[in-house]
Every structure is written in structure tokens, then in C-alpha cells.
Amino acid sequence: MPEGHTIHRLAARHAELFAGDKLHAASPQGRFAEGAARLSGTVLDGTEAYGKHLLHHFADEVTLHVHLGLYGKFTDGSGTPPEPVGQVRLRLASDRHWLDLRGPTACELLTPPEVDALRARLGPDPLRADADPERAYARISRSSTPLAALLLDQSVVAGTGLIFVTEVLFRAGLPPTMPGRALTRAGWDALWADLVALMRLALAQGRIDTVRDAHLPEAMGRPARVDRHGGEVYVYRRAGDPCHICGTAVSRGDLVGRNLYWCPTCQAG
Structure with a gap:
């Protein structure tokens, strides 16, 4: 399972790729089809890592929460996304970049109170400025x-x-x-x-x-x-x-x- 520094690196990478962009979202595997439909056409305001949890904050106060667990993995690239290979839970794409997520333990949409509850149940993250x-x-x-x-x-x-x-x-x-x-x-x-x-x-x-x-x-x-x-x-x-x-x-x-x-x-x- 990736340790916290990997999730912070992913948050920075995804912000670099997509922050401020209106994204197309899809779930080629189908297991996140409803969530992807909710995200599609929405602007990514920013990203955040808290411990081993990755948060993508979108406009309209909706947050994508990903926990990679033992088997989750992201891949990304530039230009037109390739044909999906394997079990792609979520694909995000802009006019310039694409991102695929496979095999996560958690891939879900959270409301602001649910995000607050997630943070509240976690201990301090040594990589965060707000750690106590x-x-x-x-x-x-x-x-x-x-x-x-x-x-x-x-x-x-x-x-x-x-x-x-x-x-x-x-x-x-x-x-x-x-x-x-x-x-x-x-x-x-x-x-x-x-x-x-x-x-x-x-x-x-x-x-x-x-x-x-x-x-x-x-x-x-x-x-x-x-x-x-x-x-x-x-x-x-x-x-x-x-x-x-x-x-x-x-x-x-x-x-x-x-x-x-x-x-x-x-x-x-």
C-alpha cells in the first residue's frame, strides 16, 4: 500500500494536470458510472492529500475521495486518451491530459460534511502544515x-x-x-x-x-x-x-x- 508521501505526490501531480479545467469523467468498468456522470463537465478546483487519502475538490461542493489500498493505481498521459485496458474504475480527461484509476479500495463522492468527518477520524499527517x-x-x-x-x-x-x-x-x-x-x-x-x-x-x-x-x-x-x-x-x-x-x-x-x-x-x- 502506498505510504503518505506517494499520495501527496499524486495530489500535486493531478493539480498540475487538471486544476481549473472542466473535465470529462467516465467509468469504463461501470462500477463508478453514477459518480462519473455527476463529475463530468465540472471544474476541478484543487486537490488535497490527507494521510493515505486523496481528495479532488470539484465545483458545486463535490469531492472525489480515492483510497488506493493495496492494488489501486493511477496512470496518466497527454493528448487523446487510449482505449481503456483492464478494469478502469474512473477516467478523467481534459483537452490536454487524461488520468485512469484502477483497483482502488475506495472511489466515491463526498459532501463537505463527509469530507470533514473523514479528516476528523484521521490522526495528524506529518506532511500537512495543519498537523497537530x-x-x-x-x-x-x-x-x-x-x-x-x-x-x-x-x-x-x-x-x-x-x-x-x-x-x-x-x-x-x-x-x-x-x-x-x-x-x-x-x-x-x-x-x-x-x-x-x-x-x-x-x-x-x-x-x-x-x-x-x-x-x-x-x-x-x-x-x-x-x-x-x-x-x-x-x-x-x-x-x-x-x-x-x-x-x-x-x-x-x-x-x-x-x-x-x-x-x-x-x-x-
């Missing part, structure tokens, strides 16, 4: 739930997925199973600041890199990481490999149905 980290810490500081599980909960922090969570905890030297209430205020402030920095870097680069300069392949004389997710990381998907800092084998375990990665030495707490 105090709201997240209020939940974390009184919870006995493992810290990694709390950070993966989108109602606590929005936009964080397994890569950001495992990596920010490693960089902080915190065990992922530590109860949330054991995290000090200073610890939370540092964790939040690092999360903001890592996600902003990923937003700018289009990939997740979490390794500090001293631990990069060229600095350590080690091979670069080869993984479909790209990016240099400390523990994510490195189970059994030596930690870049201490050499201990990276551990893997299960938490809330997700694979979890950590260094038992560097994150001893």
Missing part, C-alpha cells in the same frame, strides 16, 4: 498498545506505513513493542520531528531513504540495496542481514498482522 502532533501524543501517552502498532494506526498518525514506522523507530533507538505510554514527551517530539523530515525527503525524492550519510553504501563500502521498494533503509525487509551500525542480525516478527523489523541491539530500549 499533540493530538497524536495524547493518544500514545495513555495507551499500553505497542508503539509500532500505534504509529501504524491511521487514527493516531495519518500517512505512516510499515517502512516509515520501522525506520523511524530504529533511528530513535526505540523497540517497536514498547508500550506507547512509556514514550516520554521529549521522545515523542524527537520522533515526530524525524518522521516529518523523513517523509518530506521522500516527498521530494519520490522514494524512501532513511539511512544517514555515514551508513550509505559508498561510506561503508557495502553493496547498494536491491529491492522493489528502492531506497536505503536500516531494518525494513532486512531480516537476518547485519545491522549497518552494530552488525547484529535484523529481527522480524509479527504485529497486528504485519511483518515488523528491528535491531535487537540498537533498539534494546
Whole structure:
């Protein structure tokens, strides 16, 4: 599932393609035919990302809400749209560009109150200027739930997925199973600041890199990481490999149905 920086990049891309344009909308697959008919001929006022949720705000106070989930994907191009291939849930097109959406978990139209309700049920998004980290810490500081599980909960922090969570905890030297209430205020402030920095870097680069300069392949004389997710990381998907800092084998375990990665030495707490 795409992490939050990817959704922010999509919001910026779609605004670049279509903001201010009157769009034609269609649902070649047919599952969003009624919604597409409602959007067709309407001007896109702007786009917004909140965590892993993408919002297209159209004139007449209607918002397209998309959550890609595990399988959703956008493709776009210039000029005349090609013939639809596969299950295209939604196609948007202007005189200059087109955009196809396939396989999302959610593709729906929301009213302004429904958009407000969506925002209200999400935690602060580290990539948003209006993020309030105090709201997240209020939940974390009184919870006995493992810290990694709390950070993966989108109602606590929005936009964080397994890569950001495992990596920010490693960089902080915190065990992922530590109860949330054991995290000090200073610890939370540092964790939040690092999360903001890592996600902003990923937003700018289009990939997740979490390794500090001293631990990069060229600095350590080690091979670069080869993984479909790209990016240099400390523990994510490195189970059994030596930690870049201490050499201990990276551990893997299960938490809330997700694979979890950590260094038992560097994150001893």
C-alpha cells in the first residue's frame, strides 16, 4: 500500500494536470458510472492529500475521495486518451491530459460534511502544515498498545506505513513493542520531528531513504540495496542481514498482522 508521501505526490501531480479545467469523467468498468456522470463537465478546483487519502475538490461542493489500498493505481498521459485496458474504475480527461484509476479500495463522492468527518477520524499527517502532533501524543501517552502498532494506526498518525514506522523507530533507538505510554514527551517530539523530515525527503525524492550519510553504501563500502521498494533503509525487509551500525542480525516478527523489523541491539530500549 502506498505510504503518505506517494499520495501527496499524486495530489500535486493531478493539480498540475487538471486544476481549473472542466473535465470529462467516465467509468469504463461501470462500477463508478453514477459518480462519473455527476463529475463530468465540472471544474476541478484543487486537490488535497490527507494521510493515505486523496481528495479532488470539484465545483458545486463535490469531492472525489480515492483510497488506493493495496492494488489501486493511477496512470496518466497527454493528448487523446487510449482505449481503456483492464478494469478502469474512473477516467478523467481534459483537452490536454487524461488520468485512469484502477483497483482502488475506495472511489466515491463526498459532501463537505463527509469530507470533514473523514479528516476528523484521521490522526495528524506529518506532511500537512495543519498537523497537530499533540493530538497524536495524547493518544500514545495513555495507551499500553505497542508503539509500532500505534504509529501504524491511521487514527493516531495519518500517512505512516510499515517502512516509515520501522525506520523511524530504529533511528530513535526505540523497540517497536514498547508500550506507547512509556514514550516520554521529549521522545515523542524527537520522533515526530524525524518522521516529518523523513517523509518530506521522500516527498521530494519520490522514494524512501532513511539511512544517514555515514551508513550509505559508498561510506561503508557495502553493496547498494536491491529491492522493489528502492531506497536505503536500516531494518525494513532486512531480516537476518547485519545491522549497518552494530552488525547484529535484523529481527522480524509479527504485529497486528504485519511483518515488523528491528535491531535487537540498537533498539534494546
